[in-house]
Amino acid sequence: MTLSYILTILVSGLKLGAIYAIVAIGYSIVYGILRLINFAHGDIMTVGIYIILVLMNRAGLPIYVSILASVAISVFVGLLIERLAYRPLRDATEETTLISSLAVSALLQNILLLCFGAQRQPFMLPGFLTQGHTIGSVNFTNINIITFIITAIFLVALFLLLSKTKIGIAMRACSENMKAARLMGISVNKVVMVAFAIGSGMAVIAGFLLAGEYKTVYPSLGFVPGLKAFCAAVIGGIGSLGGAVAGAFIIGVTEILFAGLMPTSYTAYRDAFVFLLMVVVLLFRPNGLFGSTKGERS
């Protein structure tokens, strides 16, 4: 157990955390406004990965073009889902929308199953992305650096969007108090659509990074990482973006540390560990680590 080993797994933990952060933000924005746990979020991620795969391998498009096209298509899918499955339920209880999102999740997974089959397909990142470097004694690859840069760009962009633009302020108003926001003349539907568009688009980027990590794609790939990202958002305090990011990094790093440092007979418990972590946090901080304490949540 050398220092360089620990530093190396720390880097991969941070990378995983960065990926979770991108997904968790999507969860958190939507949850903040609609109080909806969008289980389909992880599956939109999978849809995006498959689209990238098809465009890259079958249509032979370059990787940047396929990613951008996939983002566009997935944003459309996300908006479509919102329009058809969630908007009719605007006035329903939390549980009802939860079930609707479960149904959408099953729908997406099975559509992928229908189109691509259940077998795992290889997903290889282009060579220049996986090229490794060593600084001091720490190993990392180009994709690690790109992941951090992308996450940083997203965070800054989102921060600017939420604090400087009109629609961003409207989104914050809606997550604060939807009724009051509507009375102030904010179009809630528009705000929700923007939230879904941002969430879906970012999910695709995260999906691309995640599939690069797993090196394989299958229809139910996104579901568990999606749930983990949700755990991250809960740990950080759902609805708060900074919290979601912090939670994601906490989960990513502890998950990798757990897998890397515990004896091998325990490493298989890493998913369970993440969920337990969330339960423990919820026990002591029902609103998450950085969640607001006012009002009744949790």
Place this chain on the structure above:
Amino acid sequence: MKTNVKLRDCNLFRLVCFIIIPLLFLVFCALQPKSYITGLVITAGIYIVLCASLNLINGFSGMFSMGHAAFMAIGAYLSAFLTLSANVKMNMTPGLPGWLIHAQLPFGVALIIGGLAAALVAVIIGFPVVRTKGHYLSVVTLALIVVVRAVIDNQDKLTSGSRGLKGIPTKSTILTVYIVVIITLFLLYRIVRSDYGRGLVAMRDDPTAAQTLGINLVKKKISCFAISAFFAGVGGGLWAHYLTAISGASFYFTKSFDIVEMSIIGGMFTLSGSILGALFYTVVPEFLAPLENGLRIGGLQLPSMFGLSNIIMALFLIFLIIFRRQGLMGRSELLLDSWFSKDTYLALFRKKDYARLAEGFLNLFRRKKKAES
């Protein structure tokens, strides 16, 4: 003249439609234990137990649990340990304590112990779980599934790991399953109709008011969680003794979501809804299955499309939740009310009920005529 008598309110009609015909059908199935339909009917019965117990917690108490698969797994594994022979257990699961390896109990006792174990786990985890509200509770119960799955897959010596348990004796027949179904439904029906059950509904509708009236919310939530888990454990035991081979994968998210889906389709606010939902969920995919394997319509051969029946079911669920949120059964407790009421059975000997039946039929025709004119 009474004109408001509806056919479904006639005791005799209920007796024939909800009791005699299903019973005859069950007897018919029991006489052909090997047939495909019998398998479906057994599956439906097990789903009824699971779904009814889920309705108790999701529909009546207002906590939305999605962790049923975890309790099923506990019940399934423990009851399987109790019915497997010692030799098999020595080979497959040598890590079990000695007394459990040598224990071999009758099926019914094994089921109950499996259920009790699930209830015990529910009480233990209940304390943290019931502290969360709304759909946080759903996610925490989902977490429970992940944890149970991880334990099952990784405790090789105890559970035979991801290879799973094999060779569990086939004890879930039409007879045993439906005896359990009737007992479960009867007990749950009594619970729902008791003070305790009314307290649950009060808690669901307005926790603060219920608390003011002297209901101990924590106690109520945990006990309800435990009762539901007990029957989920029993259902898991039945499931294990029907499949005869189980592994952690049989009790993962999908299983939980299936049961939640049934409960929503049938209607989660009544126990009758769970019966309808379980039947619907078992039967309808069977009709959709030919589509998946490539249906032949006339001379046209459709390609096989895996996942299609699930797609249709998911779309159906979305439509249902938009247009009929209370489920197919709505808030009517029609089935159980007629099963567990003396009047339904005594109607055979009462003249007045025959008169009512006639009245009901007449009204049916009258309404039809009215609709036509």
